[in-house]
Amino acid sequence: MAHSTAGTRNRAVPRPLPDPAGLPALARGSVPLMALAAGLSASGNYFAQPLLDVIQRDLHIGATAAGLIVTAAQAGYALGLILLVPLGDVLERRRLAVSLFSLTALFLLLTAAAPGGPLLIAGTLLVALTSVGAQVVVPFAATLAAPAERGRVVGVVMSGVLLGGLFGRLASGALSELGGWRTAYWVNALLMAVMTVLLQLRLPRLPRSREAGAMSYTGLLRSTLALLRQEQLLRWRAAIGAFSMASYSVQLTALTFLLTRSPFDWNAAAIGLFGLLGVIGVLGMNVAARLGDRGRVQAVSGTAGALLTLSWLPLLAGESSLPWLAVGVISLNIAQQAGLNSCQNVIYALRPEARNRINAGFMTLFFLGGALGSALASVVWSWAGWGGVCLLGGLLAATSLVLWVLERVGTNGGARPVPGAVTR
Known part of the structure; x- marks a missing residue:
């Protein structure tokens, strides 16, 4: 279990747990x-x-x-x-x-x-x-x-x-x-x-684990929902992840609309190749992972949220400029993947015996956020074009950043998984 530095009411910093016997290494x-x-x-x-x-x-x-x-x-x-x-x-x-x-x-x-x-x-x-x-x-x-x-x-x-x-x-x-x-x-x-x-x-x-092994299937599903109620940090990180994914999905959905019209007039094949810029997001995820392993997961979270929000400025300029559009897409992908890794770094440190249930709860809300972003992007594009889409994406990204700040306040500094803090 993880506990706040101020007491037991929050789970901010995981305490060391005994290493389970017989756990194999990678x-x-x-x-x-x-x-x-x-x-x-x-x-x-x-x-x-x-x-x-x-x-x-x-x-x-x-x-x-x-x-x-x-x-x-x-x-x-x-x-x-x-x-x-x-x-x-x-x-x-x-x-x-x-x-x-x-x-x-x-x-x-x-x-x-x-x-x-x-x-x-x-x-x-x-x-x-x-x-x-x-x-x-x-x-x-x-x-x-x-x-x-x-x-x-x-x-x-x-x-x-x-x-x-x-x-x-x-x-x-x-x-x-x-x-x-x-x-x-x-x-x-x-x-x-x-x-x-x-x-x-x-x-x-x-x-x-003995506890999980004794559960019925319905008990397992109830336990997954219960973890969202019990684990404050899981709720915070699921909300942060959902809004960041919503912002990211706004770009994924609306980018096709933008590139098929003037001044670009691209076909589907060209749009698909342009989407390969998302591969650069892998760099952001791996840099974030290494920083998180060094105890800098909160710095990564804050930086990712800020970069996700600021990325919508070059995307806005990219309505008529391919270089600015590429800068915005690359920046957004790096921020999104770094933010996702920092969220996973936090939630996997909460309860090692419940990682699959924690992952299920987090990822369900994460992808629901993505679905919401896609739906909103289509509506806003029809009403307000690319400018409205960029405003929507920026607001969703800013919300994820505000939620991170509130998490820090609400959990007395938030979670910062450190080497040796939890079992494998």
């Missing part, structure tokens, strides 16, 4: 493997986005049905976060991860073979539901990592998730040119099957 090469696994698992949720027009023509479905494919991916992932990720605290984690990866491979095959829209939508929902195996791998890595390197390890694995989303879109477009839209799903299914075998062979078995 084997050589395990971190890159887990990052690759998380990236492959996440990538399948993004395959359909650049292929909607091709799928629509091939399956003879309407635009509404094609749009439901993306909705199904979002809904399935959200359900998986809240319904499946908490199981990592009661089931043996390697078995859970391997099971989810194997099911994802199977559902990718079913999706690839879908003869029509309804089965494609159902397959997409199932793929997204089990692709939360990536969010089982992240706390798995955090548990195996030594306290002094936990931030770095989590940063590397989360970088895999980020890169999986970015390259998933590109890969699906390229593979569709080679053999049609189904090719991306066939190839990803094969890769997921291979990864299932590698995870089974390379990852260690982890002992379950």
Whole structure:
């Protein structure tokens, strides 16, 4: 448990906990493997986005049905976060991860073979539901990592998730040119099957906690919600993460609208390549991870919130200037990924025995924030154009920064995970 420096009412600085007996250390090469696994698992949720027009023509479905494919991916992932990720605290984690990866491979095959829209939508929902195996791998890595390197390890694995989303879109477009839209799903299914075998062979078995092992499934879900009530820092960080992701999603959604009109007039392929600037966000995440491991997680949080807010100034100037637009996109990506890593550094230090439930609660609210940002961006774009979008994104980012300041005040200085503060 973590306790405030002023007393027991807040959990601000985790106190040392006894190292659980028999906990294995990270084997050589395990971190890159887990990052690759998380990236492959996440990538399948993004395959359909650049292929909607091709799928629509091939399956003879309407635009509404094609749009439901993306909705199904979002809904399935959200359900998986809240319904499946908490199981990592009661089931043996390697078995859970391997099971989810194997099911994802199977559902990718079913999706690839879908003869029509309804089965494609159902397959997409199932793929997204089990692709939360990536969010089982992240706390798995955090548990195996030594306290002094936990931030770095989590940063590397989360970088895999980020890169999986970015390259998933590109890969699906390229593979569709080679053999049609189904090719991306066939190839990803094969890769997921291979990864299932590698995870089974390379990852260690982890002992379950006695407390969690005695829970029923409904008790586990109630416990996930209870953690949000009990852990003040989890609530703060979930709110900070949700607003920062909302700001980030405003840019993701509205950028396509901007680049398809004058003076840019870009096609979908050019927009996809421009989106690769998001890869630079990986640098922000890994720098933040190393600073967090040195006890500077609060400095990272504050800096990330400020940079996220200020990034909307070059984005505003980018309405008619590609260089300023690129500066804004790069800055926003670095800030978002650094802020996410600092939030994870804090929440994973709270209760080592409940990391999967904590991750489930945090990530559910995180992605709900992203969905809210996307919805608001579409509405504001219609009403106020790019200027209104930038104002919206800046306000959401500023809110995340204000929440960080309030967290510092409300928790007597906030959480600052330090090396050796928690168990692996």
